[in-house]
Amino acid sequence: MHNRSLPPLLLLGIAAFASLAGLPAAHSAEPSPVRKSLARISNTAQEPNYKQPWLPGFTGSSSGTGWVVSKDRILTNAHVVSNARFLTLEKENDPKKYIAEVEHVAHDCDLAVLKVQDPTFFTGTVPLELGSIPDIETEVSVYGYPIGGERLSVTRGVVSRIDFRPYAHSGIDSHLTIQIDAAINPGNSGGPVLQKGKVVGVAFQGFSGDVAQNVGYMIPTPVIRRFLEDIKDGTYDRYMDLSLSMFNTLNPAMRRGLGLPNDDRGVFVSSVASAGVCNGHVKPGDVILAIDSLPVASDGTVELEGERVQMAEVAERKFRGDSIRLVLWRDRAQTEVTVPLSHAWPFTMQSNQFDVLPAYVLYGGLLFQPLSRNLLSSVQFQNPRLSYMFEAFVPRELYKDHPEVIVLSAILADPINTYLSEFKDGVLEEVNGTPVRTLADVAEAFAKPADFHVLKFIGNGRPLVLERSVVDSASERIRTRYGVRKEQLLETAAR
């Protein structure tokens, strides 16, 4: 399920932290097997520039922790290696820096595996073994390279809570998480949490000290296992999602109205996203009584391996190509459907994007960009319609008419566009009478010959008119004046 409200979670990578001067500690004993399998990861990253998308972006450095998960792979958090331009690994008691590359990255569950160029990195390392979900109150140890020193740090605490929680990295995904009270700090990200010599989680996020104390979160092994399983075929297919919105059936009148027996079972389906996997299988108004033979309670939970978890957890553990069986209550009768998990949620506009270049079209000094979480976080928009379209994109299915919401995000001032400021932040609806669905439509419309390009913006009765000859005469001037290297980028694929 897509979660839209986010607590102020902190990701635990360190950004360019000044090191404290100090003496290297003397080592009395050989490092234990755990210590031998840890790596400190340094990432030189480049953040895309959404304000001037033709520029290369801002470079910065950050660091985190990784560990040997199999004989030639390192596991860490996705946010530790996002937007990486250059990655290096360092081992305890080894002065060398090893160059690494991202092999697979899963931004929706904040995990990544790295390959190392030099195979000698793995000499003497022992892959750590994955354990299961630890019991509440049992003790765990967190290994990593957090702030406060250069060398390996170990902290200890107990398992506080196991819950379905938002993952801050993508901003919209929620999965199973385990809360622990061991101190975890920036730099711990990606580091293993061990119990009885086995990995029970990967430290990944927490709250800042002024929000909550001793609350750290780790990614539990079901999520790690699912990721490792998913990439076995060489590609990461992302999480499967039912894309339904559901409501409880706790109220006795609600149950009577739906014709449900008094057995505390079932969740009411309010809407079925037409771009989701359930479209055509589940209808709004249905009640889901069971998922893969697990009875669904009236509050939407199921009992899975002894724990009461959100029903979504069942879909979470599946892969693309699997299917899910639902027992439905439809028209006051029980019916069963099998939903093939054919595709992940197709629209990424609402989630943070990494390792992609910002797409844009610049025409007559007008910069058009698709609305995205990334764009919203770097540009201050004044048009409240944009926040509405962002929020309502999935619930009101705006993607049907606007798979991409194209925004006039900036105007590079020039005599030819000096009367157009009222259109800034507007959402483009049509060019020359043709509806604009994607950025590619915009580029295509401008490429066609026309005396005038007539642009219509949602909610603005005045057309924006660009005279082709005027734009052509100004385009070189605008490019030179603003240092625009390229007037459009439609392919945003990873660089």
Added chain:
Amino acid sequence: MRPFPFLSALCVASISLSAPHTKAAALERAPVAATSAKATTSAVNDLQASQKNIVRVSVTSQSYDFSRPWSKRAPTTRRAIGAVLPGGRVLVTAECVANANYIELESPDGNHKEPASIECVDYEADLALLKPDSSAFLEGQPGVGFEGARIGDSLSVLQLEANGQVQSSSGKVTTAEVTRYPIDDSSFLVCRLSVPLQMRDSMLSLPVLKGGKLAGLMLRYDSQSSLLDFIPAIVIEHFLKDAKNTPYEGFPRMGCSFSLTRDPQLRRYLGLNGNNGGVLISQILRGGPAEKAGLLKGDVLLEIEGNPIDSDGNYKDADYGRVSLGHLVSTKHFEGQKVKVKVWREGKTLDLEVPVARRKPQQYLSEPYIIDRAPQYFVLGGLVLQELSRQYLKEFGADWSRKAPMELVQVDRIQSELPEDGIKRVVVLTRVLPSDVTVGYEDLRNLLVTAINGMPLTCLADVPKAMAKATDGLHRIELKGDPSLIFLDATAAEANGQALQRAYGLPALSRLE
């Protein structure tokens, strides 16, 4: 929700920037006629006239809390200075008397007090006419006449000391333009005076005088820039003339919005090569005067009553130079008058007559303001149902357009873009007062209610009618969003009414008109 009384924005007298459609026009300055000697005489005149023609006004008002529509907020008292008009009436700005419980007039020296009532009020033009309970109170106060102020005129602003002493401060009129009045969506002519003012006890509605006559009433004052905006006499005279009619009609409009046509590329596209004026009609209000007159979106408005309209939407006013056509339409005309317009459509000019009319707040889908009226509500089992209004959204604070629920803000904002569907008001499930009837629904808030028991809702008054259609002892409530549907036990909801009233201290379970 944070309380946000309607008046708070006005007390912090601030000068607004003009909206895009009401761009400040370069004003042609009228020749400055007054010599310094004349200015002194006029200031003396002002002081003499004022002694007799001002009163203190003290208003105790209490506004409704739209997030708890059954209760009012704590009373607050505002003080103002009113101008005495011939005929024993007192003129103040409407914001002084908004949601008034009790109005009292006070002689400048504070020796005599007299209750008063509102005879006529226009919140859009921000003017109110007060009538003392006893006509004897204003005896000996003949009332002040009007005098229009011009750019460059020297005017006096009157205030009262605690001892009844009149304080007069002088300044010059710098600009006149059509701009924002306190109520959202209202704009009329505003004159701006550059005057350093030490704000005294009575800070609202200060009279502005020219040669002993009333030139206007203070709308707002910005102490940092020493700029005072006032409602000019021409707007006040329109209000007073209209106030003689029952019912009061108010300031009419054309019912369309326009865009500027300065962009040469737009002009070439529209084929407006021959001249350099006109504005593009960008939206026509459904059922409004412009639609009735046959104006179309895309027409270019060239002239109003023979006055050429320039590409900024201004015409040349005899008194104020270039001002927005809004002044010509709203202030120089009355409800029902036919305004002659010339438009450009498909290469030809066309003469039309627009029967101008005021758009009453009740004609909006989401009312732009609700003052002096109690909010309607209906408590169904514990579900609180209300009509969407700007006043409700403003309960979310000054930053309501970002903080209020997105769906509701969107409906309010784009109401004129919505298709005609017979809906007069949008019914909202604003919150739930939890009880055993509403188990499972406790967290529902600010959801649009589309139908109850299969009956689509066109306004809150439809709710009791729809409730009569319960089937199998259940109310079926359809919502827009998540959940899309809930049921309530009809008998239990009915029986629960008294318990809810007791538990939550509700004076009544509903208020419908």
